[in-house]
Amino acid sequence: MMRDPTLARQDKRHDDMTQAAQPLDPDAPAEPGASIFDMFAGLDDLAARIDDLDDDLAGIGDGAHPAIAAAVLDLRQDLRAFEPTVTMIGQVKAGKTTLVNAMVGSPGLLPADVNPWTSVVTALHLQPDLRPSEQRSAFRFFSNEEWDRLITRGGRVGELANRAGAEDELAKVRAQLDEMRAKSRRRLGRKFEMLLGQTHEYDMMTEALIERYVCMGDDFWEDDANGVDQGRYADITRSADLWIGKPDLPVNLCIQDTPGVNDTFMIREQITINALRGAKLCVMVLSAQQALSSVDMGLIRLVSNVRSRDLVIFVNRIDELADPVREVPQIEASIRATLRKFDAPTEAEILFGSGYWAQHAIEDTLHDLGEDSAEALLDWAEAQLPDSREGLDPLETVWHLSGLPALGDAIAQRIAHGAGARLVERTCAARDNLLRSQEAGAGLAIDIKAGVPAKLPAPQDLAAWFREAETRLAADLDARIAAGHAAFLSRVDRAHRTFLDRATAALVQHLDAWGQDDIWTYDPTGLRMLLRSAYQVFVRATAEAGEAALHAAAQEISGLYRDQFGMGGRAPAILPPPLPSADPPIALGQTIALDLRGTWWTRFWRKRRGHQALCDDFARLIHEETAPIVETLRRDNAEAFAAAVRAELFGFLATQRGIVTGLADESTPPRRTERLASEARRDSLTEAQARTGT
Amino acid sequence: MTLTNKSRSRKPLVALMGEFSAGKSTLANLLLGEALSPIQATATQVPPILYRHGEAAAFRTRLDGTQEPLDPGDLRSATPGTTKMITIQAEADFLRACDLVDMPGTSDPNMPADTWDSLLPEVDCVLWCTPATQAWRQSEAALWERVAQPLRDRSLLVVTRMDKILTERDRLRVLRRVQQSVDGLFLDVLPAMLLPALKAADDPQVLEETGVSALIDRLAEVIDADAAARQQTVRLVEAAAQPLTRTEPSLVQDAPESGAGQEMRVMPRRVVMDGARTQRPRHEAGGRA
Numbered sequence: 001m002m003r004d005p006t007l008a009r010q011d012k013r014h015d016d017m018t019q020a021a022q023p024l025d026p027d028a029p030a031e032p033g034a035s036i037f038d039m040f041a042g043l044d045d046l047a048a049r050i051d052d053l054d055d056d057l058a059g060i061g062d063g064a065h066p067a068i069a070a071a072v073l074d075l076r077q078d079l080r081a082f083e084p085t086v087t088m089i090g091q092v093k094a095g096k097t098t099l100v101n102a103m104v105g106s107p108g109l110l111p112a113d114v115n116p117w118t119s120v121v122t123a124l125h126l127q128p129d130l131r132p133s134e135q136r137s138a139f140r141f142f143s144n145e146e147w148d149r150l151i152t153r154g155g156r157v158g159e160l161a162n163r164a165g166a167e168d169e170l171a172k173v174r175a176q177l178d179e180m181r182a183k184s185r186r187r188l189g190r191k192f193e194m195l196l197g198q199t200h201e202y203d204m205m206t207e208a209l210i211e212r213y214v215c216m217g218d219d220f221w222e223d224d225a226n227g228v229d230q231g232r233y234a235d236i237t238r239s240a241d242l243w244i245g246k247p248d249l250p251v252n253l254c255i256q257d258t259p260g261v262n263d264t265f266m267i268r269e270q271i272t273i274n275a276l277r278g279a280k281l282c283v284m285v286l287s288a289q290q291a292l293s294s295v296d297m298g299l300i301r302l303v304s305n306v307r308s309r310d311l312v313i314f315v316n317r318i319d320e321l322a323d324p325v326r327e328v329p330q331i332e333a334s335i336r337a338t339l340r341k342f343d344a345p346t347e348a349e350i351l352f353g354s355g356y357w358a359q360h361a362i363e364d365t366l367h368d369l370g371e372d373s374a375e376a377l378l379d380w381a382e383a384q385l386p387d388s389r390e391g392l393d394p395l396e397t398v399w400h401l402s403g404l405p406a407l408g409d410a411i412a413q414r415i416a417h418g419a420g421a422r423l424v425e426r427t428c429a430a431r432d433n434l435l436r437s438q439e440a441g442a443g444l445a446i447d448i449k450a451g452v453p454a455k456l457p458a459p460q461d462l463a464a465w466f467r468e469a470e471t472r473l474a475a476d477l478d479a480r481i482a483a484g485h486a487a488f489l490s491r492v493d494r495a496h497r498t499f500l501d502r503a504t505a506a507l508v509q510h511l512d513a514w515g516q517d518d519i520w521t522y523d524p525t526g527l528r529m530l531l532r533s534a535y536q537v538f539v540r541a542t543a544e545a546g547e548a549a550l551h552a553a554a555q556e557i558s559g560l561y562r563d564q565f566g567m568g569g570r571a572p573a574i575l576p577p578p579l580p581s582a583d584p585p586i587a588l589g590q591t592i593a594l595d596l597r598g599t600w601w602t603r604f605w606r607k608r609r610g611h612q613a614l615c616d617d618f619a620r621l622i623h624e625e626t627a628p629i630v631e632t633l634r635r636d637n638a639e640a641f642a643a644a645v646r647a648e649l650f651g652f653l654a655t656q657r658g659i660v661t662g663l664a665d666e667s668t669p670p671r672r673t674e675r676l677a678s679e680a681r682r683d684s685l686t687e688a689q690a691r692t693g694t
Numbered sequence: 695m696t697l698t699n700k701s702r703s704r705k706p707l708v709a710l711m712g713e714f715s716a717g718k719s720t721l722a723n724l725l726l727g728e729a730l731s732p733i734q735a736t737a738t739q740v741p742p743i744l745y746r747h748g749e750a751a752a753f754r755t756r757l758d759g760t761q762e763p764l765d766p767g768d769l770r771s772a773t774p775g776t777t778k779m780i781t782i783q784a785e786a787d788f789l790r791a792c793d794l795v796d797m798p799g800t801s802d803p804n805m806p807a808d809t810w811d812s813l814l815p816e817v818d819c820v821l822w823c824t825p826a827t828q829a830w831r832q833s834e835a836a837l838w839e840r841v842a843q844p845l846r847d848r849s850l851l852v853v854t855r856m857d858k859i860l861t862e863r864d865r866l867r868v869l870r871r872v873q874q875s876v877d878g879l880f881l882d883v884l885p886a887m888l889l890p891a892l893k894a895a896d897d898p899q900v901l902e903e904t905g906v907s908a909l910i911d912r913l914a915e916v917i918d919a920d921a922a923a924r925q926q927t928v929r930l931v932e933a934a935a936q937p938l939t940r941t942e943p944s945l946v947q948d949a950p951e952s953g954a955g956q957e958m959r960v961m962p963r964r965v966v967m968d969g970a971r972t973q974r975p976r977h978e979a980g981g982r983a
Contacts (some may be wrong), residue, residue: 093828114826114864115871158832165836262831264875267831287828289855290715293801295833320827320858322889333948338803 005349015184032483037105037362038248039064039405042412046420047250053427054079060434065441067662071655075430083125084419086374086411087275088486089303090285092116092260092268092294095316099285099355100124100257102404104244107359108207110257111215119268120214121275122257130245139213142238147177150270157196158269163262163295173266176561180267181236188236195236205242213237251420262295276303277586277636281310281414283407286350288318291331292338303586310418310584311348312410314403318380319373325383325552348511349410353403361398376649377401425578430655436572440561441663454552456664465564466657469556470650473549477649480545481642488538492630495530500622504615511611527626528588531633537563538638539582546645550576550652557656577652578645581643587632705746706792706920707816708913712823713834714799715740719855720888721823722796726786731796732769739804741774742813745794748783755779774798775803792818793915801833814841818920820849821913824855826865826885829872838879848916850878852909858886884909932945 054076061072082451088096104124142150151174158166165172185192202209213233258275259268276282282303284298303311315331318324332350357377360366369377381401392400399405444456457465503522510520510527554576562571710803719731726745752766755778764772764780772780788794795817797810822838824830830851838846853869853872859865865885873883887904894900901907 091828093830114859114868158836163836164834164840169836262833264830264832264835268830289827290713290801290823292803293833294714294803295801295831297803317827320855342803372857 001401002506020529037399037404039103039248039408040253040412043250043253043415043420046412046416046424046439047132049420049424050079050082050251053431057427057429057434058433060438064438065445065662067659068438068441070661070662071430071434073656075427075434079423079427080129081252082419082423083252083254084281084284084415085256086281086415087256087258087279088274088283088285089258089272089279089299090260091287091293091299092263094260094285094287095355097257097259098283098359099314099316099404100255102355102358102362102402103255103408105246105248105362106244107363109210109244111207111211113215116260116263116268118214118257118259119234119265119271120259121239121271122210122214122242124255124257124425125241125243126246126249126253127243128245128247128249128252128253130243132245134243135245136201136203136243137209138199138201138241139209139233139237140199140239140241141195141197141233141236146197147181148239150267150274151177154499158298160267163298165457169266173270176265177265185234187232192236194691195233205244210242214240230463251415253415254692259459273302279303279586280583281411281418283312283314283411284348286313286315286335288315288321288324288327288331291315292335297338297342297344300339301342310414311345312407312414313348313350314407315350315352316355318352318403319356319369319376324352324376324380351403351406351410353401353407355402357398358402358404361395361402363631364395366394366398402421412584422578422581429575429577433572434659436574437659437663440565440567440570440572443567444565444663459661459665462564462657462661462664464559469553470653473553473556473649473653474646476552477545477549477646480548481542483644484538484541484545485638485642487541488534489634491534491537492531492633495527495534496623496626499524499527499530500619503622504618507615507618508611511614527622531630532585532588535585535588535633535637539641542638542642542645543579543582546579546648547576549645549649550579553649553653553656557660560660574656576649580641582639582641582644585633585637587629587636590609604685607663705789705860706818706917707922708792708794708917709810709813709820710794710796710823711818711820712799713801713808713831716799717852717886717888718796718799718823720892721821721852721854721886722794722936724888724892725788725794726784727788728784728786730766730782730784730786739774739802740769740798741772741779742798742810743769743780743782743796743905745782745784745786745789745939747785747789747794748795750785751783753781755781781819791914791921817845818823818848819913819916820845821852822849822880823852823854824872825858826868829853829857829868830875836873838876846879847881848920849880850884850909850912851876853883853885854888856885856905857890872951884912924974928971 057076057079059074061069061076064072076688088100090096093116096119097110098107100122101107101109101112104126109124110118110122151170158169163169188195200213214237215234256275256279257274261269261272263269284296284300284303286292300311313335315335317330318328321327332352335348335350338344339348356373357369360369366374377398381397384401385397506522507520514520554574557574558571561567561574562569565571710722712718719733722731722743722745723729723733731743731746732740752764752769753761754764754974755761755774757778758777759778761781766782769780795813798805800810820841822834824834841849851872852870856865856868859868869883869885876883885905886909888906890893891901891904891906898907901910
């Protein structure tokens with residue numbers, strides 16, 4: 001599907017046409033079976049919206065003043081770069097990789113195996129406009145610091161899930177990591193140190209490459225002769241990025257596959273948890289055979305601060321159920337009951353399906369399903385297919401039954417209402433501003449042509465004006481953010497104290513009433529709620545400050561047209577851009593000791609003697625346990641959001657500066673202005689980022 | 695909880711353990727030759743079920759230790775909140791050699807994590823069930839590591855649901871991986887296809903192919919050794935010497951119910967099932983574990 005092309009795109013389209021006459025690259029992945037395996041049709045509306053916007057922008061850019069044209073180019077670039085991400089999470093061997101392969105429409109793409117192979121976070125960048133010859137891949141290796149961070153900043157699923165021995169897991173992960181590093185060092189020799197922190201990039205994307213970097217080999221499978229190169233780098237690879245052309249897809253989409261939690265090789269779990277930090281939209285994959293175990297619950301708790309509409313639960317492998325028709329409703333009821341009982345996001349959508357069926361539909365190998373799976377499929381089909389569906393192509397029917405189309409819809413809907421809606425809103429505001437600036441520019445041009453003595457400010461005056469405005473507005477914003485930040489910290493502090501006072505009072509009461517032999521528990525939900533509300537207050541305050549700053553900036557630029565350009569009442573009313581959204585506070589999902597009803601807490605309790613010792617240690621414990629959570633909340637959430645708000649202000653001012661400066665300088669050759677505008681914008685963003693350390 | 699003499703014989707105690715839905719109940723039914731154990735796709739919140747030899751009966755032990763009769767068709771009325779243990783008496787031949795306890799599945803978020811802690815000291819051998827499709831995860835490994843070494847040395851890891859792994863090569867690879875990761879933690883690792891075995895429970899060839907014969911042999915060795923060690927008089931039924939009475943493959947449903955002349959039908963080598971009395975496990979009942 002082709003959207004309205006820019007110049008660059010037109011070239012490409014031309015290429016495409018010449019290429020169409022020639023035989024396709026033999027290495028090119030097979031075109032997915034056109035429409036029937038299309039699961040993201042739910043993104044069509046968003047794609048159409050983006051197309052319309054792109055058309056609008058192209059129209060504005062066409063023959064526009066160079067400064068406007070440059071801004072148009074930037075915006076169209078943003079549209080093209082739009083790439084919502086969906087992260088697949090779940091336990092090891094839940095079938096994530098098979099599912100991802102089916103979602104991509106290429107069953108053999110990522111190696112899915114009977115043993116856990118995925119050890120790397122793999123991002124599949126699916127792009128409708130990417131030609132097979134443009135497919136590429138990049139593999140990034142761990143650095144020593146990143147390995148350390150893997151341990152120190154890892155989440156604690158084990159504890160959340162009350163997994164046995166959870167208290168000793170960190171030491172175990174460390175030992176496994178050391179062993180793995182030593183093994184890699186032996187295998188890779190001197191290259192080992194050199195490789196760390198590097199990225200290997202390729203102008204291709206082949207299964208052999210993926211195997212070499214992504215798959216842990218079967219080192220226990222000695223007869224395997226072809227495994228020499230396989231998994232050569234897998235245990236030092238941190239992430240893999242694959243760019244794949246997918247012509248059917250309405251918009252770009254990134255699917256992130258993770259190794260999964262609860263593997264005995266616990267580094268996989270740490271890698272998965274670390275990948276969750278940036279995740280906005282998650283698909284939690286469960287295995288129908290054992291839906292929602294305590295480890296799954298631990299993982300759900302970890303992401304429970306993701307807005308629940310951004311969590312989709314996919315119960316995979318229903319093909320392995322003996323009687324899916326009877327069992328699926330039971331499983332669903334059981335999942336819902338458990339979610340309710342544990343106060344987890346109950347409104348999360350729950351879907352059922354089978355990546356295995358989807359894979360066979362795509363491969364057209366239904367005869368290979370195996371007897372049990374085929375039988376389950378037939379039963380499921382009888383119950384699931386409405387009469388209207390009869391007589392459809394069998395592959396299409398199986399595809400439908402695999403649950404993948406429903407999963408695609410769920411994902412599409414969330415993107416359309418989330419990241420997609422934000423992109424559209426943002427671009428609309430920018431487009432409207434461009435139209436207004438353009439109109440103003442046209443007014444000025446007519447004045448100049450008509451010989452009306454136009455009063456154009458000198459470039460250096462404009463530069464000075466923008467510098468002053470930027471400094472002042474940023475200082476204002478910073479002051480307000482700093483105040484909000486201080487209030488946030490003191491709220492957090494108060495939350496701590498309030499919680500501690502209440503909990504200690506309860507503890508003392510318990511000790512008086514029951515003595516020390518009876519183990520006391522106290523629910524830390526209150527503390528979480530206090531911390532969450534502190535964060536929300538901060539987000540609101542920062543958003544207000546940001547809105548005020550952007551509003552003021554827009555007004556002052558309008559004023560600039562009015563006064564400096566002498567446009568008076570004809571001056572354009574520049575609109576402020578929408579605010580960026582704040583990340584959900586995932587850190588709050590981390591366990592604190594009070595969550596732990598198991599051995600850890602018992603051990604803590606039994607070790608202490610005397611009321612005072614217990615109370616003191618308890619206070620210290622709460623502090624030590626919550627400090628890292630608060631720190632993450634401060635750094636990853638609060639400060640990141642403040643930085644995003646600042647970047648928005650700087651970006652907006654830079655764009656406007658490019659346009660205004662360009663309009664003022666009628667004599668500027670187009671090329672130069674164009675570069676100025678986009679460079680100014682980029683510099684400003686870089687500067688903003690440098691200042692905020694993101 | 696300790697098992698009082700009233701509920702326990704002096705036979706060795708074999709425990710079925712593993713995460714929920716790992717196949718414990720299916721294995722119980724297979725060993726007992728009767729669909730005695732409730733099987734469900736979702737976690738089943740049932741207290742430990744002790745099977746012992748005797749005239750068909752069921753009762754439950756309340757939390758306070760008192761006992762009352764229980765309707766065998768309504769085991770679900772005995773929830774872990776009110777019941778310490780369910781005891782089911784049956785005349786299964788397997789139970790002549792040992793008592794069997796089916797433990798609640800681990801990793802069930804709705805069950806306290808330590809329900810089986812108190813029973814474990816009395817157990818002589820654990821059959822830990824792990825499904826081949828998601829075999830041996832950290833949540834299992836961590837629990838098992840807490841079990842005392844002598845018991846681990848007498849216990850078997852049963853890799854169930856092997857029939858879901860479709861090729862011989864892959865089955866072997868799963869097995870190798872599991873063997874490698876549990877090295878030294880079990881006496882042996884045995885693959886099994888429980889459902890196909892249940893479907894054709896009296897076909898020796900099927901039992902051979904599904905790994906169930908090997909599993910029962912190995913279990914019998916352990917029990918024998920254990921029994922010998924305790925100088926027990928109860929021995930496994932000496933049916934091993936009897937010739938196999940049925941060799942042709944047939945589905946359970948098709949098998950004619952045996953008459954008087956054929957009381958003893960031989961399960962693989964050592965464990966005998968009483969064909970006349972056995973209510974055959976049906977496919978639906980063994981739907982899924």
